[in-house]
Amino acid sequence: MKLPNFCCALNCCFYRYETALRQKDNSVVLPYWDSVLDNQNITDQKNTLLFTKDFLGNGNGDVIDGPFKHWRDVYDCPLNRNISQPDMELPSPEILKIIENDTAVFRIEDVVDHLGSAERIKTIEGQHNLPHDWVGGMMDILSSSPKDPAFFLHHTFIDYIWEKFRQKQIRLGEDPEYCPGLGVTKWNHDKTQVIYNLTQYHHSHRQMDCFHWMNSTDGYSKNYTQYLYTYEESPTYPDCGNSKYLIWSTVLKRCIGRNPMSMSSVPQRFKPDYGRLVGFLILVYFCNFF
Numbered sequence: 292m293k294l295p296n297f298c299c300a301l302n303c304c305f306y307r308y309e310t311a312l313r314q315k316d317n318s319v320v321l322p323y324w325d326s327v328l329d330n331q332n333i334t335d336q337k338n339t340l341l342f343t344k345d346f347l348g349n350g351n352g353d354v355i356d357g358p359f360k361h362w363r364d365v366y367d368c369p370l371n372r373n374i375s376q377p378d379m380e381l382p383s384p385e386i387l388k389i390i391e392n393d394t395a396v397f398r399i400e401d402v403v404d405h406l407g408s409a410e411r412i413k414t415i416e417g418q419h420n421l422p423h424d425w426v427g428g429m430m431d432i433l434s435s436s437p438k439d440p441a442f443f444l445h446h447t448f449i450d451y452i453w454e455k456f457r458q459k460q461i462r463l464g465e466d467p468e469y470c471p472g473l474g475v476t477k478w479n480h481d482k483t484q485v486i487y488n489l490t491q492y493h494h495s496h497r498q499m500d501c502f503h504w505m506n507s508t509d510g511y512s513k514n515y516t517q518y519l520y521t522y523e524e525s526p527t528y529p530d531c532g533n534s535k536y537l538i539w540s541t542v543l544k545r546c547i548g549r550n551p552m553s554m555s556s557v558p559q560r561f562k563p564d565y566g567r568l569v570g571f572l573i574l575v576y577f578c579n580f581f
Contacts, residue, residue: 299510350374373427
């Protein structure tokens with residue numbers, strides 16, 4: 292996916308979405324799905340706890356269990372998925388570490404889509420695309436992807452990665468409110484070919500497609516995470532957040548999701564409140580953000 296103002300539009304969008312939910316229940320906060328935890332460097336990654344009846348429901352075919360079973364959209368199409376098909380990947384922990392921590396990668400133009408560059412996979416947008424393909428079904432189609440609740444959990448994670456990058460900018464003395472200005476175009480060494488053009492998509496006065504009263508400058512503002520919301524850190528070594536659903540992999544040297552087959556049932560303290568969850572996410576069908 293390649294959209295104007297992609298990264299800076301996420302915080303604008305999901306702050307408004309969370310605000311809409313909190314009008315119904317002011318205790319609601321948006322979670323995120325750290326899909327790297329499900330990237331276990333194995334051929335078949337279908338054994339993920341997230342796509343079981345205790346969480347988002349089954350991951351293959353029409354969703355027939357879990358809190359969203361038998362959901363149908365306004366066109367009477369069933370919610371469906373097709374997770375972990377051959378050649379489908381989840382975000383790379385190595386690439387995300389570069390985006391979050393590598394001090395040589397600190398400019399906006401280092402992490403936004405390079406408009407045709409072969410290095411697209413190393414950008415936030417490039418990594419964002421992977422779970423859409425990996426989940427498959429409705430998530431793999433631009434017009435229908437918001438109909439799967441996984442869409443929201445995925446994009447809040449992308450916003451989390453974006454915020455981690457911005458925090459790195461602050462540590463390095465880079466202004467996170469800077470956005471590529473007019474005329475910023477990168478050529479190859481002999482200036483015979485445009486490598487990427489930030490002017491068209493990311494300049495400061497570029498209007499946001501979903502929020503016509505805002506432009507890129509508004510989206511790059513620090514006010515969102517400085518005053519309105521923050522992210523909890525993703526679980527890591529040594530205790531993986533004391534989660535019943537995560538273990539430390541001595542092979543991968545990071546936390547990964549547990550195999551559902553190793554768990555007989557969901558611990559009582561983590562039992563989802565299905566009625567409440569469905570009530571919140573059903574608002575997806577009434578939001579005009581997409």
